Amino acid sequence: MDSSLVHSPRHDRTTAAILDAAAHVLAADGAAASMADVANAAGVGRATLYRYFETRESLLEALAADAVAEAGARLADAGLDGVPVELAIERIVRAIVAVGDRYAVILREEILPDREEVERLLGAPIRAVFARGVRTEVLRSDVTLEILLELFGGLLTSTIKLVGQRRVGLEDAAAAVTDVFLQGSRAQ
Amino acid sequence: MDSSLVHSPRHDRTTAAILDAAAHVLAADGAAASMADVANAAGVGRATLYRYFETRESLLEALAADAVAEAGARLADAGLDGVPVELAIERIVRAIVAVGDRYAVILREEILPDREEVERLLGAPIRAVFARGVRTEVLRSDVTLEILLELFGGLLTSTIKLVGQRRVGLEDAAAAVTDVFLQGSRAQ
DNA sequence: CCGTACTGAGACACTAGTGTCTCGGAGGAG
DNA sequence: CTCCTCCGAGACACTAGTGTCTCAGTACGG
Numbered sequence: 046m047d048s049s050l051v052h053s054p055r056h057d058r059t060t061a062a063i064l065d066a067a068a069h070v071l072a073a074d075g076a077a078a079s080m081a082d083v084a085n086a087a088g089v090g091r092a093t094l095y096r097y098f099e100t101r102e103s104l105l106e107a108l109a110a111d112a113v114a115e116a117g118a119r120l121a122d123a124g125l126d127g128v129p130v131e132l133a134i135e136r137i138v139r140a141i142v143a144v145g146d147r148y149a150v151i152l153r154e155e156i157l158p159d160r161e162e163v164e165r166l167l168g169a170p171i172r173a174v175f176a177r178g179v180r181t182e183v184l185r186s187d188v189t190l191e192i193l194l195e196l197f198g199g200l201l202t203s204t205i206k207l208v209g210q211r212r213v214g215l216e217d218a219a220a221a222v223t224d225v226f227l228q229g230s231r232a233q
Numbered sequence: 234m235d236s237s238l239v240h241s242p243r244h245d246r247t248t249a250a251i252l253d254a255a256a257h258v259l260a261a262d263g264a265a266a267s268m269a270d271v272a273n274a275a276g277v278g279r280a281t282l283y284r285y286f287e288t289r290e291s292l293l294e295a296l297a298a299d300a301v302a303e304a305g306a307r308l309a310d311a312g313l314d315g316v317p318v319e320l321a322i323e324r325i326v327r328a329i330v331a332v333g334d335r336y337a338v339i340l341r342e343e344i345l346p347d348r349e350e351v352e353r354l355l356g357a358p359i360r361a362v363f364a365r366g367v368r369t370e371v372l373r374s375d376v377t378l379e380i381l382l383e384l385f386g387g388l389l390t391s392t393i394k395l396v397g398q399r400r401v402g403l404e405d406a407a408a409a410v411t412d413v414f415l416q417g418s419r420a421q
Numbered sequence: 422c423c424g425t426a427c428t429g430a431g432a433c434a435c436t437a438g439t440g441t442c443t444c445g446g447a448g449g450a451g
Numbered sequence: 452c453t454c455c456t457c458c459g460a461g462a463c464a465c466t467a468g469t470g471t472c473t474c475a476g477t478a479c480g481g
């Protein structure tokens with residue numbers, strides 16, 4: 046291990062506080078939020094913010110990487126392969142929505158982090174579930190898998206927005222979006 | 234009529250060209266696009282752009298109002314009240330997605346134009362169809378109407394993105410999203 | 422053919438944000 | 452207690468965008 050990678054506990058705490066504040070501020074104000082806003086929200090000086098993240102871009106990258114890593118970890122812990130596709134989809138919804146406004150930053154703006162990382166940690170496992178769904182004839186095959194994934198993403202985005210606005214709880218939202226995605230909005 | 238509201242044909246054409254270019258540029262580059270970018274894309278000088286729209290904000294407002302008006306006109310022409318809810322929803326999808334990247338500007342950024350205008354021209358007719366769907370038991374009632382509308386909006390957003398990227402045609406997209414929204418993604 | 426009105430180009434002032442640097446102070450480790 | 456490190460505050464240069472203005476050229480109608 047390189048000793049330069051080891052940080053003091055306070056350093057780690059400050060980093061976390063900055064990323065946390067950045068997630069909230071950016072989710073609220075979008076790309077309009079400035080570094081000063083982030084520093085303010087994090088309760089640190091602007092100079093300190095720049096000591097932790099050299100540029101605005103690197104802050105965004107770190108934030109995105111953080112969100113992807115956390116969402117990926119939740120997906121990895123969800124045991125998607127061992128359960129029926131319907132349940133797996135519900136767990137995916139829960140995992141993504143739980144990461145919430147951190148993920149919203151990535152979706153809203155174009156702060157795409159490492160494409161490979163996104164594909165490896167999020168794309169692949171989700172795609173696997175959908176592919177299994179189509180293969181086992183649980184999911185419809187008359188719509189492209191890619192389109193199905195894109196529509197699923199759209200539903201997730203609006204759900205994150207709903208949860209972020211506290212208009213609906215995480216559990217209700219996850220259940221509703223899973224149900225609507227699988228069954229549709231038609232009655233019965 | 235106030236004669237100050239009458240414009241020469243060329244003036245109207247230039248206005249349209251600017252709005253058109255602005256819609257494309259903003260759909261592509263998002264809020265990052267500058268007035269210089271818009272002027273460039275419209276093939277006019279920056280000074281001329283400012284002669285037509287006093288500020289960046291007024292340009293965005295005009296663009297949003299334009300998009301809302303066009304989408305509203307399509308909805309009004311769609312005869313939503315006279316057809317079954319399923320067909321009405323398909324027509325809504327087609328109307329909104331057809332306006333395409335003009336509408337994307339509104340959805341992506343927070344350039345909300347006149348809230349009242351949006352509600353009157355878009356919200357009300359769409360809400361009416363959904364309310365009728367719930368009342369006639371075509372649409373499920375175990376999910377709030379508001380949530381259903383929000384999820385519908387999420388599907389529309391991702392569909393606009395798909396169509397904008399030419400990954401799927403307008404007709405296919407409208408059919409797919411209507412079908413998925415009503416029937417869900419489950420096979421059969 | 423002429424003049425009027427519009428246009429593009431560019432200079433300009435102004436604002437806001439970014440990233441750098443310095444300095445005095447505070448707080449924790451020894 | 453003392454030293455050492457980190458922090459906040461603020462000054463600073465720089466960049467990019469906005470909005471204003473002027474001026475020479477041009478298209479178009481009369």
